[in-house]
Amino acid sequence: MSKAIVSSLYDSDVFRMACRQFDKAADAISLPEAIRDRTKYPRRCLAVSLPVKRRDGSVTVFEGYRVQHNLSTGPSKGGIRFHQHVTLGEVAALAMWMSWKTSLVGLPYGGAKGGVIVNPSELTESELEHLSRRYMQEMVNFVGPHVDVPAPDVGTNEKIMAWMMDTYSNHVGHVASAVVTGKPIALGGSQGRREATGAGVAYLTKKYLEDLKLPVNKATAVIQGFGNVGSETALALSNYGAKIIAISDYTGAVYNPKGIDLNKALTYVRYQKTLHDFDGGEPISNDALLELKCTVLAPCALERVITDKNAAKLKCRVLAEGANGPTTNAADKIIEERGDIELIPDVLCNSGGVIVSYFEWLQNLSNYYWGRDEVLQKLFGMLDKAKDAVDAQKRKFKFSRRLAALTLGIQRVADAKQSRGLFP
Numbered sequence: 427m428s429k430a431i432v433s434s435l436y437d438s439d440v441f442r443m444a445c446r447q448f449d450k451a452a453d454a455i456s457l458p459e460a461i462r463d464r465t466k467y468p469r470r471c472l473a474v475s476l477p478v479k480r481r482d483g484s485v486t487v488f489e490g491y492r493v494q495h496n497l498s499t500g501p502s503k504g505g506i507r508f509h510q511h512v513t514l515g516e517v518a519a520l521a522m523w524m525s526w527k528t529s530l531v532g533l534p535y536g537g538a539k540g541g542v543i544v545n546p547s548e549l550t551e552s553e554l555e556h557l558s559r560r561y562m563q564e565m566v567n568f569v570g571p572h573v574d575v576p577a578p579d580v581g582t583n584e585k586i587m588a589w590m591m592d593t594y595s596n597h598v599g600h601v602a603s604a605v606v607t608g609k610p611i612a613l614g615g616s617q618g619r620r621e622a623t624g625a626g627v628a629y630l631t632k633k634y635l636e637d638l639k640l641p642v643n644k645a646t647a648v649i650q651g652f653g654n655v656g657s658e659t660a661l662a663l664s665n666y667g668a669k670i671i672a673i674s675d676y677t678g679a680v681y682n683p684k685g686i687d688l689n690k691a692l693t694y695v696r697y698q699k700t701l702h703d704f705d706g707g708e709p710i711s712n713d714a715l716l717e718l719k720c721t722v723l724a725p726c727a728l729e730r731v732i733t734d735k736n737a738a739k740l741k742c743r744v745l746a747e748g749a750n751g752p753t754t755n756a757a758d759k760i761i762e763e764r765g766d767i768e769l770i771p772d773v774l775c776n777s778g779g780v781i782v783s784y785f786e787w788l789q790n791l792s793n794y795y796w797g798r799d800e801v802l803q804k805l806f807g808m809l810d811k812a813k814d815a816v817d818a819q820k821r822k823f824k825f826s827r828r829l830a831a832l833t834l835g836i837q838r839v840a841d842a843k844q845s846r847g848l849f850p
């Protein structure tokens with residue numbers, strides 16, 4: 427018997443949601459009690475204060491976190507989020523999902539996540555650089571190519587990864603490209619990394635549409651979030667022939683039943699920063715967007731947007747979770763009971779990002795670089811394998827697809843911990 431004595435450190439809606447998913451999966455595979463809590467709870471976390479000198483000469487102290495959930499299966503891996511509503515509990519939940527994801531797709535990694543409470547759009551470029559460097563400076567003894575390897579997430583990008591890689595390299599005294607992934611190509615970034623998550627979401631969506639005998643070139647798609655994952659998912663689905671009928675960001679959504687002109691939208695966002703007042707369709711709310719009739723709905727923004735309030739009203743055939751944790755436990759139950767929606771769970775659906783991050787890390791460690799076609803071919807091969815494994819588990823145990831994916835991910839982490847034993 428093992429029993430966790432757990433504080434309220436991570437307590438939050440999203441951490442409880444990740445814990446409930448774990449408990450359900452652990453029950454489904456009868457995970458022994460002795461290994462449960464060790465597998466479930468984050469291994470360690472670091473909270474830091476980050477003073478940044480502002481343009482007007484004042485100093486603002488930002489709060490940042492890094493949570494390493496599992497280090498038993500390799501260095502931990504996971505993005506860093508810059509968002510005004512980040513909490514330690516959210517970062518812990520995201521770190522937990524990273525553990526199941528890396529394990530599910532067979533990467534030699536554990537799971538981690540980082541976050542800073544900040545709205546990056548309110549900082550000047552120089553303030554953002556200082557904040558990013560300060561964060562990495564505080565993390566120097568906590569991360570590393572063989573310890574924990576960060577990457578971009580919401581609100582962070584290649585440029586921020588470059589500043590972080592530079593800061594770490596200056597501290598250790600040599601070029602340490604493998605300390606972060608999602609870097610610019612000039613610093614050892616991988617071909618195909620920028621589009622990897624969205625390309626993977628679109629690839630898996632196409633595969634599931636094929637299973638349903640629905641031609642992708644007749645499909646309509648609705649995408650929530652038009653950042654890295656949402657825009658690349660939209661582009662890749664559109665390249666497969668799907669019609670993107672709605673897109674959105676935090677300012678609102680745009681609906682056009684004839685199809686959104688994606689290049690126009692991308693150019694608009696490049697200059698205006700958001701989709702606000704984009705004239706490529708009718709403005710609607712993000713809530714209305716989720717309930718549009720479409721073949722594919724891809725939430726690619728934040729957690730907990732599909733809830734018990736709207737799950738019964740979804741009118742999609744495939745729900746492709748580009749974001750992490752977009753569907754609450756209650757919504758999951760409703761979707762399962764409805765039975766008419768193919769759900770591609772986050773840990774499978776958006777795993778293309780961490781797979782190509784793994785390729786980037788491998789290329790950095792070996793100093794041997796691959797071409798884009800090679801990267802994408804290897805990515806799709808790994809996604810095919812993960813999809814087959816999840817669907818076989820689903821069939822064998824009559825699980826939902828989420829439960830199938832989570833049980834596979836959790837079992838491997840638990841097996842690794844069991845085999846390593848407990849350090850006295």
Ligand code: NAD
Nearest residue numbers: 579580581623651652653654655675676727749750776779
């Ligand atoms: P991003 O910062 O590039 O884009 C986020 C987008 O979501 C922006 O367009 C933003 O305006 C929009 N958004 C924010 N709040 C919103 C709201 N309330 N309603 C509608 N839109 C909203 O971030 P990203 O890297 O594209 O990440 C998006 C999601 O994908 C996150 O859940 C992230 O954890 C997940 N993810 C990212 C990667 C990656 O490689 N970047 C990999 C796997 C999973």
